[in-house]
Amino acid sequence: MGVPLFATSLAEHMPRITERLAEVAASGRYILGPEVEAFEGELAARLGARHCVGVANGTDALAIGLRALGVGPGDEVVVPSFTFYATAEAAAAIGARPVFCDIDPGTFCVTAETVERAFTPRTRAIVPVHxxxxxxxxxxLRGLGVPILEDAAQATGATLGARHAGTLGDAAALSFFPSKNLGGLGDGGAVVTDDDEVAERARLLRSHGSHDKQTYTAVGYNSRLDALQAAALRVLLPELEGWNERRRAVADAYAAHGLGEHAALPEPTPAAEHVYHLYVVRHPRPDELASRLAEHGIEARSYYRVPVHRQPAMAPYLSADGPPNLPGTDEAAATNLALPMGPELSAGEVEEVVAACASGST
Ligand SMILES: Cc1ncc(COP(=O)(O)O)c(C=O)c1O
Structure with missing residues (x-):
């Protein structure tokens, strides 16, 4: 049948999920209410955050998170270009200007230096992407003196030292898109923060800018996490840690079987516990490697080949000098290849992938 890129399965948990969905369906409480509140409390506790505000998806979590931090029209928001489009899109959607910074192609993440190079007197926030x-x-990035909204969409459960991704900045955006490390049965997202006022503002913005449906104090959104999604996510949340451990074991097995002789392996940030949403290597000819893997029935895919600062819709946000020079981004875009990863990937499949990478390699 071959080796899939995303080796995940909810099959084992489906009986409990369908039971819980039936309970919520019978309850008649579909928008916010006890199921969403319980999930918000459980996720906040697991991450070690004071607040979790469930919203409709990770993109809205970014937009609402930025606005809750006080970012608005005309403000500049520093974002990496090597990321999913939504990171920059959310800044643009609230009237702010995404300003693109480079990454370290080893970690695929921003550094204080790459962020600082993109700073101007109009910078009002940074969105580092995990x-x-x-x-x-x-x-x-703390020393740079502007609010930080973490884009933790791909890193639920990851840690840096003793703290979880999502609790390192002033607020964070999470996504529960089905392929994510904690994925639901559809779209979902959350804003996480320790700041009472930011949480309050996020709650206001997700419900049309009103707490009581009588008085509207902001132009907001209809962006709530569904009670049905919350019920499914409550079943899956206790699995997150075990799933992430299995992902790390797969990464260790790739390294132990000598994959590093055929491609540059992902480099976790020092003190980080990587959760391998994707296992992305670098190779001078990633398309060739992908074709070789395909011949063996192994799925592999390059991500963000055209980085966000080169996307047509972003042209109006570039400076008059044209696209910024982002060599780390260009390198990552040209060389990256995601290999199969997930809690369900077997030891045999890991060996198959490494053997296929080794076959015919120069
Ligand atoms: C880095 C990053 N940011 C933001 C998002 C947006 O999340 P969503 O798809 O839930 O809107 C995603 C996921 O697709 C993502 O990978």
Whole structure:
């Protein structure tokens, strides 16, 4: 049948999920209410955050998170270009200007130096992305003196030292898109923060800018996490740690079987516990490697080949000098290849992937 890129399965948990979905369906409480509140409390506790505000998806979590931090029209927000489009899209959608910074192609994350190079007097926020399940060095960005919204969409459960990704900055955006490390049965997301006022503002913004449906104090969104999604996610949340451990074991097995002789392996940030949302190597000819893997029935895919600062919709946000020079981004875009990863990947499949990478390699 071959080796899939995403080796995950909810089959074992489906009986409990369908039971819980039936309970919520019978309850008649579909928007916010006890199921969403319980999930928010459980996720906040697991991450060690004071607040979790469930929203409709990770993209809205970014937009609402930025606005809750006080970012608005005309403000500049420093974002990496080597990321999923939504990171920059959310800044643009609230009227702010995404300003693109480079990454370290080894970790695939921003550094204090790459962020600082993109700073101007109009910079009002930074959005470091914990890409592929690694953790950006958020503490190094503290000294830059503007609010930090972590894009933790790909890194639920990752840690840096003793703290979880999502609790390192002023607020964070999480995604429960089905392929994510904690994925639901559809779209979902959350804003996580320790700041009472930021949480309050995120709650207001997700419900049309009103707490009581009588008085509207902001132009907000209809962006709530569904009670049905919350019920499914409550079943899956206790599995997260075990799944992430299995992902790390797969990464260790790739290294132990000598994959590093055929490609540059992902480099976790120092002190980070990577959660390998994707296992992304670098290779001088990634398309050739992908074709070789395909011949063996192994799925592999390059991500973000055209980085965000080169996307047509972002042209209006570039400076008059044209696209910024982002050599780390260009290198990552040209050389990356995601190999099969997931809690369900077997030892035999890991060996198959490594053997296929070795076959005909120069
Ligand atoms: C880095 C990153 N940011 C933001 C998002 C947006 O999340 P969502 O798809 O839930 O809107 C995603 C996921 O697709 C992502 O990978």
């Amino acid at each position: 890409l592929f399940g690694n953790v950006a060095p958020v503490e190094d």
